[in-house]
Amino acid sequence: MALQASFLPSALSPHKEGKVGGGIKDSAFLGTSLSDHVKSDLNCSLLRCGKRLNASVGVRAQTAAAAAAATASPAIERATPEGKKTLRKGNVVITGASSGLGLATAKALGETGKWNVVMACRDFLKAERAAKAAGMSEGSYKIMHLDLASLESVRQFVGNFRLSGMPLDVLVCNAAVYLPTAREPTYTADGFEMSVGINHLGHFLLARELLEDLKASDYPSTRLIIVGSITGNTNTLAGNVPPKANLGDMRGLAAGLNGVKGSTMIDGGEFDGAKAYKDSKVCNMLMMQEFHRRYHEETGITFASLYPGCIATTGLFREHIPLFRLLFPPFQKYITKGFVSEDEAGKRLAQVVSDPSLTKSGVYWSWNKNSASFENQLSEEASDPEKARRVWEISEKLVGLV
Numbered sequence: 001m002a003l004q005a006s007f008l009p010s011a012l013s014p015h016k017e018g019k020v021g022g023g024i025k026d027s028a029f030l031g032t033s034l035s036d037h038v039k040s041d042l043n044c045s046l047l048r049c050g051k052r053l054n055a056s057v058g059v060r061a062q063t064a065a066a067a068a069a070a071t072a073s074p075a076i077e078r079a080t081p082e083g084k085k086t087l088r089k090g091n092v093v094i095t096g097a098s099s100g101l102g103l104a105t106a107k108a109l110g111e112t113g114k115w116n117v118v119m120a121c122r123d124f125l126k127a128e129r130a131a132k133a134a135g136m137s138e139g140s141y142k143i144m145h146l147d148l149a150s151l152e153s154v155r156q157f158v159g160n161f162r163l164s165g166m167p168l169d170v171l172v173c174n175a176a177v178y179l180p181t182a183r184e185p186t187y188t189a190d191g192f193e194m195s196v197g198i199n200h201l202g203h204f205l206l207a208r209e210l211l212e213d214l215k216a217s218d219y220p221s222t223r224l225i226i227v228g229s230i231t232g233n234t235n236t237l238a239g240n241v242p243p244k245a246n247l248g249d250m251r252g253l254a255a256g257l258n259g260v261k262g263s264t265m266i267d268g269g270e271f272d273g274a275k276a277y278k279d280s281k282v283c284n285m286l287m288m289q290e291f292h293r294r295y296h297e298e299t300g301i302t303f304a305s306l307y308p309g310c311i312a313t314t315g316l317f318r319e320h321i322p323l324f325r326l327l328f329p330p331f332q333k334y335i336t337k338g339f340v341s342e343d344e345a346g347k348r349l350a351q352v353v354s355d356p357s358l359t360k361s362g363v364y365w366s367w368n369k370n371s372a373s374f375e376n377q378l379s380e381e382a383s384d385p386e387k388a389r390r391v392w393e394i395s396e397k398l399v400g401l402v
């Protein structure tokens with residue numbers, strides 16, 4: 001409820017009347033104005049909102065009455081075909097926002113004054129300190145506990161988020177671990193190998209559960225974003241540095257990734273932490289496409305993944321040997337020139353969350369040297385529809401959805 005108290009003033013702030021076009025233009029991010037194409041997309045979204053209202057009220061009914069009253073009535077106003085101006089801030093959940101890319105994105109979105117950021121983190125205190133140290137303003141964020149290494153925690157997070165009464169407009173699946181030096185596998189609470197368990201399976205359950213909430217949102221553009229990576233794409237030089245990603249026939253995944261009945265690796269091979277991470281990123285990119293195929297048309301939700309650039313200074317490399325951590329940033333800065341700062345990467349992800357020109361669904365975004373976004377090509381494996389379907393179907397069994 002504290003969440004609500006801190007976010008309500010902006011949610012209920014008075015609105016100006018205006019045409020849809022004007023309103024949308026005002027909400028453009030980073031000064032980007034709208035193309036006609038996007039305007040018409042957004043108009044469609046607004047109309048769709050009307051259709052979604054019943055569902056919205058259904059979800060809201062699970063929450064406290066006061067919360068429902070606070071959020072439902074402006075939603076009705078927004079849904080009018082005349083197209084009233086957006087009244088409230090957007091609500092975005094970012095997993096793993098206690099450091100690196102997630103934190104930088106939370107800060108970038110919070111600073112626009114247009115977003116309430118829910119930082120979904122496993123370490124509450126660390127997240128609070130990180131938000132303060134980054135200079136995030138008090139009213140712009142709320143920390144909620146989420147440990148992706150436990151499916152129970154994922155379900156609890158979903159329940160707590162719903163109790164808060166906030167609509168969900170954008171979900172960003174960003175958290176990850178990278179365990180390149182581990183000799184033996186470690187496991188999540190549910191017995192899955194840790195990297196795939198956290199990076200893919202935890203997010204898969206979270207995204208599947210929160211899809212209902214995204215569907216119920218009346219926000220003009222709803223999005224589900226998953227952070228992918230170049231290292232999972234074998235059509236690039238970086239993706240060819242061994243060990244390479246490869247899901248094989250997924251026999252290890254199908255057997256539960258627990259090392260009891262089968263392997264801890266998706267492809268059934270020997271444990272390799274660096275490969276497990278890259279495989280998990282392939283799953284992330286496949287998952288986004290499968291969501292797109294199954295739900296984009298019906299829901300209008302934008303499903304996208306991205307490679308934000310090589311953010312060589314983040315906590316992702318905390319488990320790597322000290323020499324690597326020392327040399328990796330200059331290597332990326334001066335040799336590959338793939339380096340990007342945490343701030344810059346945060347702005348990129350923030351664009352994918354809120355820029356009206358990045359509403360296309362089913363896209364894997366990357367940025368060129370001038371920091372301009374473009375639709376990138378995924379590797380053959382990371383864009384294989386049959387693999388996407390199999391990852392989806394096996395994963396829903398593993399996380400108990402079927």
Ligand code: LMG
Nearest residue numbers: 180181235236237240241242243274324327328330331334
């Ligand atoms: C693995 O080793 C381990 O097996 C695994 O357990 C895990 O730890 C994993 O990724 C972590 O590493 C892989 C091995 C790769 O990595 C290394 O040991 C290399 C360490 C190098 C560290 C890199 C950063 C430091 C670089 C130092 C440079 C000094 C910079 C100083 C800068 C100062 C500037 C002032 O093995 C290799 O490295 C072998 C090299 C493999 C190169 C792969 C290239 C393949 C190219 C294939 C081409 C394919 C073509 C694709 C075409 C695409 C076209 C679009």
Ligand code: NDP
Nearest residue numbers: 096098099100101147148149174175176310311314315316
């Ligand atoms: P960081 O390690 O800085 O951030 C990862 C975040 O994930 C941290 O906040 C961490 O929490 C959180 N996290 C880890 N495990 C869990 C868990 N079980 N439950 C909840 N949260 C968890 O790394 P980056 O910022 O670099 O990584 C962010 C994303 O960017 C990842 O998806 C990564 O794959 C991707 N990426 C990164 C690249 C890079 O060059 N750095 C390149 C391409 C993609 P805590 O703070 O508590 O440890």
Ligand code: PMR
Nearest residue numbers: 178180229230231232237238241277278309310311336338
């Ligand atoms: Mg890689 C050519 C460009 C390029 C880019 C953009 C990256 C990104 N890397 C590139 C090249 C190379 N790397 C080359 C030529 C080598 C051999 C020296 C190399 C090595 C290397 C290692 C050992 N690179 C790495 C590692 C890691 O441990 C990182 C990793 O694979 O984590 C899974 C990594 C990365 N290189 C990148 C990026 C973005 C990473 C971070 C991984 C990620 O988040 O996906």
